[in-house]
Amino acid sequence: MGAVLGDVLGLAAAVAVSPLPIIAVILILATPRGRLNGVLFTLGWILGLAVLGAVMLAIASPAEASAHQHPATWVGALKLALGLFLVLFGARQWHRRPKDPSQARLPKWMSALDGLAPVKIFGLGVALAALNAKNAPLTIAAGASIGSAGLPVGQQIASLAVFVLIATLGLLAPVGVFLVGGERARATLGNWKEWAARNNVAVMAVLFLVLGLKVLGDGISVLTS
Template sequence: MGKVLGDVLGLAAAVAISPLPIIALILILATPRGRLNGTLFTVGWVLGLSALGAVMLAIASPAGASSHSHPATWVGALKLALGVFLVLFGARLWHRRPKDPAQAQLPKWMAAIDHLTPLKILGLGLALSALNAKNAPLTIAAGATIGSAGLPVGQQVASLAIFVLIATLGLLVPLGVFLLGGERAKTTLADWKDWAAQHNIAVMAVLLFVIGLKLLGDGISILT
């Protein structure tokens, strides 16, 4: 189990350092129902990661993902494909990044956060974790890694739970600052939001490129 955790911790950290969900959460916390909606957004995030990871475990475990303690060929092919996707996506984002960080613009849907109902906030958290073009491939790769290790079911579930916990730290930190920081929290979170907004694309591009290369290496290693 220790080796599996070592393999997925990097993936979990890459999910945790996701500027857009962090910015969305900070904007949500600034709304009149910030305490409730911020918690619901985080719950939706956890549910999305858990559901996608569980689906991968359900697919990987009975499909012979592990043979004589070595991942099956299809796991290598999956990691190779995910690695290629992330490298290309990261390169595309880097090419499209604003030359002047101060000119970076947030997605238009963020302007409507003030008007979202609690149920839609929950759905937004779920979508940004399980349906996001960056986070979904990383979670799929983590699920395949855990499922391909031949661990008992209990250890698979524990490994996935640890992955989800680490991947959620990026939201738990600002949520904790908001709930415990008092009035000073507003200034702190505003500074974080401004920095994340300016460097969002560059941070994502570098993360995707580095993790994509790691998955490429893993996939080639398994296939050869």
């Protein structure tokens, strides 16, 4: 189990530092129902990661997915494809980054967050976790690594739980600061939001490239060993 955790912790950390979900939860916390909606958004995020990871466990964990404690060939091919996607997407993001960080613009949907009902906030959390172009491939790669390692079911679930916990730290930090600090925390959260907004594209590009190369390397390792 230790080897599997070492394999997925980097993927979880990359999910945790996703700038857009962090900005979104900070904006949500600033709305009139910020306390409730912030928690709902985070719970939706956790559910999205857990469901996507569980689906991959169900696909990768059958006996034929791991031969002699070695991941099956299809797991290597999957990681190779995911790694290539992340590298190409990262290069595209880097090319499209604003030359002047002060010119960075947030997605238009963020301006409507204060008008969303709690159930839609929850659904947004699920979507940003499970359908995001960066988070979904990383979660799929983590689920494939855990499921194909030949671990007992209990250890698979525990490994996925650790992945989800680490991947949620980026949201738990601002929510925790808000719940503890209340109004006094708004200035701190505002500074976090401004930094993330200015550097969102560059941070995403670097993460895509670094994690893409890691997943690509993992896929090559599985296919050639």
